[in-house]
Amino acid sequence: MKYYNLVMTEEISEVKLPFEEKIKTKGWTYVSPKKYLELHKETLKDGFWLSLAQKLDWFKKPTIEKTEEKRFFWKWFPDGVLNMSYLCLDSNLKTRKNKVAFFWLGEDGKEKVMTYGDYYRLVNRLAYALYHKFGIRKGDAVSVYMPLIPETPAVLLALARIGAVFSVVFSGFSSQALHDRIIDSKSKLLITADGYYRRGKKILLQENVRNAIHNTDIQNILVFRRLGEGWEKGEKESFSDEILDDTSPSIYFEPEKVESSHPLFILYTSGTTGKPKGILHDTGGYAVLLYATMKWVFDASEDDVFWCTADVGWITGHSYVVFGPMMLGLTSVMYEGVPDYPHPGIWWEIIERYGVSIFYTSPTAIRMLMKYPDEYVKRYDLSSLRLLHSVGEPINPEAWTWFFEYVGGKRCPVGSTWWMTETGGVIISHTPGWKLVPLKSGTNAFPIPGCSVSVLRADGTPADAGERGFLVIDNPFPGMLLTIYGDDKRYVDTYWSRFEGKFYAGDYAIKDEDGYIWVLGRADEVIKIAGHRIGTYEIESSLVGYEGVVEAAVAGVPDEVKGEVPVAFVVLKEGVSPSQELKQKLINIVRNSVGAVAVPKDIFFVSKLPKTRSGKIMRRLMKAVFVGKELGDVSTLEDEATIDEVSKAFYEFKEELKSRSSE
Numbered sequence: 001m002k003y004y005n006l007v008m009t010e011e012i013s014e015v016k017l018p019f020e021e022k023i024k025t026k027g028w029t030y031v032s033p034k035k036y037l038e039l040h041k042e043t044l045k046d047g048f049w050l051s052l053a054q055k056l057d058w059f060k061k062p063t064i065e066k067t068e069e070k071r072f073f074w075k076w077f078p079d080g081v082l083n084m085s086y087l088c089l090d091s092n093l094k095t096r097k098n099k100v101a102f103f104w105l106g107e108d109g110k111e112k113v114m115t116y117g118d119y120y121r122l123v124n125r126l127a128y129a130l131y132h133k134f135g136i137r138k139g140d141a142v143s144v145y146m147p148l149i150p151e152t153p154a155v156l157l158a159l160a161r162i163g164a165v166f167s168v169v170f171s172g173f174s175s176q177a178l179h180d181r182i183i184d185s186k187s188k189l190l191i192t193a194d195g196y197y198r199r200g201k202k203i204l205l206q207e208n209v210r211n212a213i214h215n216t217d218i219q220n221i222l223v224f225r226r227l228g229e230g231w232e233k234g235e236k237e238s239f240s241d242e243i244l245d246d247t248s249p250s251i252y253f254e255p256e257k258v259e260s261s262h263p264l265f266i267l268y269t270s271g272t273t274g275k276p277k278g279i280l281h282d283t284g285g286y287a288v289l290l291y292a293t294m295k296w297v298f299d300a301s302e303d304d305v306f307w308c309t310a311d312v313g314w315i316t317g318h319s320y321v322v323f324g325p326m327m328l329g330l331t332s333v334m335y336e337g338v339p340d341y342p343h344p345g346i347w348w349e350i351i352e353r354y355g356v357s358i359f360y361t362s363p364t365a366i367r368m369l370m371k372y373p374d375e376y377v378k379r380y381d382l383s384s385l386r387l388l389h390s391v392g393e394p395i396n397p398e399a400w401t402w403f404f405e406y407v408g409g410k411r412c413p414v415g416s417t418w419w420m421t422e423t424g425g426v427i428i429s430h431t432p433g434w435k436l437v438p439l440k441s442g443t444n445a446f447p448i449p450g451c452s453v454s455v456l457r458a459d460g461t462p463a464d465a466g467e468r469g470f471l472v473i474d475n476p477f478p479g480m481l482l483t484i485y486g487d488d489k490r491y492v493d494t495y496w497s498r499f500e501g502k503f504y505a506g507d508y509a510i511k512d513e514d515g516y517i518w519v520l521g522r523a524d525e526v527i528k529i530a531g532h533r534i535g536t537y538e539i540e541s542s543l544v545g546y547e548g549v550v551e552a553a554v555a556g557v558p559d560e561v562k563g564e565v566p567v568a569f570v571v572l573k574e575g576v577s578p579s580q581e582l583k584q585k586l587i588n589i590v591r592n593s594v595g596a597v598a599v600p601k602d603i604f605f606v607s608k609l610p611k612t613r614s615g616k617i618m619r620r621l622m623k624a625v626f627v628g629k630e631l632g633d634v635s636t637l638e639d640e641a642t643i644d645e646v647s648k649a650f651y652e653f654k655e656e657l658k659s660r661s662s663e
């Protein structure tokens with residue numbers, strides 16, 4: 001295996017404790033995998049996380065690391081008292097009042113620069129208004145349906161200041177998805193914006209919001225004006241400028257002192273069955289994990305300019321656009337638009353414009369941008385960059401190499417950080433804690449300090465080096481979800497029961513002979529479309545919602561840019577004929593009920609779906625047929641089926657697809 005340690009000049013033999021040393025940027029120094037794993041062992045002892053937690057600015061510092069209230073329900077730093085808005089704002093005021101918190105750039109070229117002082121004032125006013133005008137109190141759930149505008153972090157911080165629990169719904173999701181999440185979280189207030197720009201078009205949100213709030217508990221809607229048009233004020237609706245005008249610019253709203261395990265937010269994500277899961281996160285554990293990973297994984301410090309390109313609707317946007325960087329008082333960048341609009345060099349232009357030093361993005365974006373001539377990258381001065389990371393899906397070696405060579409100029413390490421909505425922050429990285437481990441493209445590398453991971457066989461025994469198995473986290477860690485909102489049983493069943501007492505992540509992975517982890521992709525019926533997590537179930541249930549459809553199955557198939565895209569196989573009712581119009585109709589149904597991100601690349605009409613005897617649809621087999629795999633590869637595809645069953649289903653399904661496509 002090739003190591004890319006050409007940029008690393010010096011192997012470190014003496015390594016200090018985390019936080020005490022910066023990763024050297026010129027002439028990278030590194031730690032060998034062996035040494036790292038040796039040091040790592042030391043961090044798995046009790047008390048490690050508590051000593052790190054002490055570094056945060058608590059109202060009351062914790063003295064207890066964790067307690068297990070009941071089996072699998074941990075409270076991290078249970079006697080600690082804090083407030084996330086205080087950590088991100090008040091704690092930064094003394095030294096960073098006029099430091100830029102965000103350089104925000106709109107797709108239309110509009111720019112807004114906000115300092116920590118600006119956010120502090122806005123958040124105090126907002127919190128005051130939310131409390132007095134809308135009666136929001138500690139523990140109340142509030143849905144936030146906002147695009148990436150400079151006010152979005154302020155909204156989240158204002159809610160955190162009150163101790164309310166926010167539930168952000170990605171602004172690209174449909175009104176149905178928004179409706180379901182409002183109902184599940186029992187939100188009384190919805191905070192949104194009039195719209196945003198996408199590829200030069202104005203996307204208006206009013207219709208989606210209006211359709212989403214029927215038969216919910218929503219009593220008020222607060223609207224921020226990004227476009228300044230397209231929202232006709234109606235009943236229960238207020239514009240943010242109106243409510244802010246009623247507050248004094250210097251108002252102070254005292255942050256609620258919350259216990260460490262007080263929930264900060266719910267974020268809905270896809271699972272294998274049923275409705276999306278509301279992943280509930282605490283405050284203190286989450287804050288400690290973010291603080292630690294900002295230091296370890298991102299090596300962030302005062303003079304860095306940080307750019308995480310995620311939307312705030314996903315966990316990456318929560319952790320590494322808003323809370324992680326703001327807790328550290330960093331200057332960050334936020335860009336409203338897509339990677340290649342208004343021109344394919346816009347991201348590189350932004351890096352040059354603001355002098356970005358740490359850049360965090362997704363393999364999908366890299367693959368999209370590497371399709372354009374290299375001139376678009378070369379045109380800009382990217383010498384400010386020093387560290388590059390990707391997230392969301394496995395990074396293929398071609399994308400890694402392009403990112404390393406063209407964007408990082410062979411100077412900057414490129415890592416693929418593995419984590420998920422449930423973990424709250426990065427768990428596996430090439431820059432896990434002390435320095436950098438030698439780079440291997442396509443790998444995720446090593447777990448961060450204080451966290452141990454394993455790759456297990458289906459029977460729970462450790463897989464051999466190079467053998468595919470299931471990725472688990474061996475021990476509880478701060479930042480991990482508290483539970484699935486309103487469904488403790490599902491939380492225990494999903495994460496802690498597959499491999500008794502270990503956190504099951506739902507991914508296939510390999511550990512290689514050097515101990516590097518390679519995450520291969522989901523082991524369940526979740527697909528990653530452009531890095532976004534969508535359950536096949538969600539798309540299927542919207543398809544069967546159409547009266548002419550009896551059954552539907554969705555499989556993720558490889559896509560050059562998006563990594564994976566869904567294709568759907570649909571069984572129609574007797575008397576309903578397949579047609580192009582029907583296909584289009586079904587595609588629109590998915591767009592309206594789940595969102596544009598989930599639209600199938602194609603829909604195939606078939607007479608039956610391949611199933612195991614117990615009735616489980618063999619989605620992996622369907623995918624294998626679709627991508628033209630041969631049966632040799634198929635025997636391992638379905639855990640619950642016999643080889644005979646799989647091969648029969650394989651040939652039948654293949655024949656049917658062939659005959660249908662020649663129809």
Ligand code: PRX
Nearest residue numbers: 391392393394416417418419420421519533
């Ligand atoms: O399959 C893994 C993949 O994304 C899943 C988690 O998705 P989500 O909760 O939406 O969070 C994404 C952003 C943290 C994981 O189960 N995944 C995430 N990062 C990587 C990855 N797969 C491979 N390499 C990664 N770096």
